[in-house]
Amino acid sequence: MTPVTILIAVFALAIIIFLVKGLVIVQQSEAMVIERLGEYSRTLEQGLHLLIPFIDQPRAIQMRRYQTLDGVQIPVTALSTRIDRREIVADFPKIPVITKDNVTVLVDAALYFQIITPKDAVLAVENLIQAIETLTQTSLRSKVGEMELDKLLESRAEINNALTVTLDEAGNKWGTKINRVEVQNIIVPEEVEQAMRKQMSAERERRATVTxxxxxxxxxxNVAEGEKQAAILRAEGQRQAIRTIMEATGTTVKEEQILSYLIALEYMKTLPEIAKDGERVFLPYEASSLLGSIGSIKDLLPGASIKS
Known part of the structure; x- marks a missing residue:
């Protein structure tokens, strides 16, 4: 083999190595941050790209996720040179939080975010997921600490919105868009939950009693109002009857005497019904007075007659 042939072979091998090491295909929804001699050079989007081997190097991003092992969530950190620009779900472990009325609850929250600027996600923070998780826990403790337990249980939407705004402001400098935060579950201590059940039961009983x-x-x-209206109608009828009697007889008898007379007549009509209940009928003193008034009124009303 001649020196020229050897040179050509070496040159061809170098080109092959250059192509193998330098050609990079970036998939859709991915990005790569490239550093040249340790300094940021450019961000590769989807497509075919050519890098200078050993000079251009992709910068890896640290991603931490959780795996469940025997019911326990264990953090797993991985390095990747390909940055996923799709929406990422970060499901953090439950964290203990103390409410304003000193009740310790476990809050389970999930975070939905998206990397918008890969350069900042890689270079502006050492571990993006860890930073977001720590900020989420801090903001959650701060927000929940302002609420009492009853308010907390009914204000998940308010907490979600407040955390989304807070985290999104901080995530901007990390090239990250926080789409939403979801409080999935709030676990209350068993003794507090039992007390709440008793309180709810007592409240339902109270409402039923009040109803x-x-x-x-x-x-x-309604009964009293009906009796009132009936009494008014009876009184009006009695007044009309008194006026009719006075006009018919042309007498100057007082209305009270005529009213007593009419009541006595009504009383006499009920005596047969009363007598049906027994052999003897005892009349109160007031009844005797009313019956006695019939004769006196009859004398004053020459045109009146009593039918028995």
Missing amino acids: AAQGEKEAQI
Whole structure:
């Protein structure tokens, strides 16, 4: 083999190595951050790219995820030179949080984010996922610490929105867009949960009692109102009857005496019904007075007659 042939072979081998090491295919929804001699050079988007071997090097990003082993979430950190620009779900372990009324609860939250600027995600923070997780826990403890337990259980949407705004502001400098934060579950201590159940049961009983009492009150009001209207109508009828008697007889008898007379007549009409209940009928003193008034009124009303 001649020196020329050897030179050509070496040159061809160098070209092959250059192509193998230098050609990079970036998939859709991926990106690569390239450093040249340790300094940021460019960001590769999807497509075919040519790098200078040993001079251009992709910068790896640290990604930490959690794997569940025997019911325990264990963090696993991995390095990748390819940055995923799709939406990423970070499901963090439950964290203990103390509410404003000193109740310790476990909060399970999930974070949805997307890397917008790969350069900042790689160069502006050492471990993006860890930074986001730590900030999420800090913001969650701060927000929950401002709420009492009852308010916390009914304010998940408010917590989600507040955390999304806070984390998105911090994520901008890391080239990351925080799309949303979801509080998936709030675990209350067992003794507190039992106390809440008792409180809810007592509240339901109280509402039922109040509803029943309110219904009875309204029923009594309706009965009283009906009796009132009936009494008004009876009184009006009695007044009309008195005026009719006075006009018919042309007498100057007082209205009270005529009213007593009419009541006595009504009382006498009910005596047969009363007598049906027994052999003896005891009349109260007031009844005797009313019956006695019939004769006196009859004398004053020459045109009146009593039918028995």
